[in-house]
Amino acid sequence: MALIGVFDSGVGGLSVLDEALRQLPEHRYIYLADSLHAPYGEKSSEWIAARSLELCHYLVAQGCDAIVIACNTATAQAIAQIRSALPHIPIVGVEPGIKPAAMQSANGVVGVLATEATLKSDKFNALLATLPHHCQFIKQAGAGLVPLIEAGQANSEATLELLAEHLIPIQEAGADTLVLGCTHYPFLRKAIRKLLGDAINLIDTSEAVVRQLKRSLLLQDTSIAADDVAGSVQFISSKDSEVLLKMAHELMQSDLSTHRTKSITVSTFH
Known part of the structure; x- marks a missing residue:
């Protein structure tokens, strides 16, 4: 093996x-x-x-x-x-699953929650440039979330409050799909569902x-x-x-x- x-x-x-x-x-x-x-x-x-x-x-x-x-x-x-x-x-x-997200989104509005370094990277933006222009990507850096998860607080009130702030632009844009663009973020599924409900499609690669x-x-x-x-x-x-x-x-x-x-x-x- x-x-x-x-x-x-x-x-x-x-x-x-x-x-x-x-x-x-x-x-x-x-x-x-x-x-x-x-x-x-x-x-x-x-x-x-x-x-x-x-x-x-x-x-x-x-x-x-x-x-x-x-x-x-x-x-x-x-x-x-x-x-x-x-x-x-x-x-x-x-890498963030923006390609499958673009294919699965019904309304063409996709939220991307990732780290600042990922969102600014040449690799991410090169991938973004290959995707259909009719799809709108709402990029949001999840500053502060990783340290909370590292501290074992993925489902704490502090994490829920910070996550809610980060998700506001994505909610306001009407995204029907959310890319979990950091491997820490799948551990926030429960908190995300609590804030956004079951209707939004979560993409984890x-x-x-x-x-x-x-x-x-x-x-x-x-x-x-x-x-x-x-x-x-x-x-x-x-x-x-x-x-x-x-x-x-x-x-x-x-x-x-x-x-x-x-x-x-x-x-x-x-």
């Missing part, structure tokens, strides 16, 4: 790991959370690129057969550089990302045949691995008790 590295600035990428464990439960995983430096969304593009490459080199050194950049900000700012530096390993990124991972493993001729034993998950944090493991149990739908798990804290990555 393959060893798959999944990294994010913090706990957001757990939403992608959750989907990976659903589709590909037999593999071994390393989940790397750079919680010491979260959130990435407000840092410079140069810092994000350098740090993301450093973390990928670390995952390669651990023996990973493939890497998922489970962070929209890191994907937007660093994936080209990472693929150039590591050409012999599949690198799968995530985790399922598509894992399908791409599966294709990459097949192209690498890495065995993906299922067996009767679930794989392992190693949780690594640059800040506190015990907190990371606790949040994984709280946020993920996967039953981690069926997987061999361990957690370690590593403050530097070389």
Whole structure:
């Protein structure tokens, strides 16, 4: 079975790991959370690129057969550089699902909730330029949401209040579709439904990302045949691995008790 590295600035990428464990439960995983430096969304593009490459080199050194950049900000700012530096390993990124959102929207008004760094990135705006001009995209930076989710407050009143503020322009524009443009934001589904109801269509690309991972493993001729034993998950944090493991149990739908798990804290990555 393959060893798959999944990294994010913090706990957001757990939403992608959750989907990976659903589709590909037999593999071994390393989940790397750079919680010491979260959130990435407000840092410079140069810092994000350098740090993301450093973390990928670390995952390669651990023996990973493939890497998922489970962070929209890191994907937007660093994936080209990472693929150039590591050409012999599949690198799968995530990006806001604005293309499927444009296809699914009935009224052509789509809200995009993402980090400032993602919304300003060349990669995001190049993708936006390829989409139909009749579709209106309401871009909204979710400043302050990631730290609240990292603090285990995804469903707190403080998060609900801040989220409500961020969603006002999207509501006022009459959007019928909302893109969750940060891997942290799927953990706000309950809060979003409380504020916007069930009518709005939420777009999360985790399922598509894992399908791409599966294709990459097949192209690498890495065995993906299922067996009767679930794989392992190693949780690594640059800040506190015990907190990371606790949040994984709280946020993920996967039953981690069926997987061999361990957690370690590593403050530097070389």
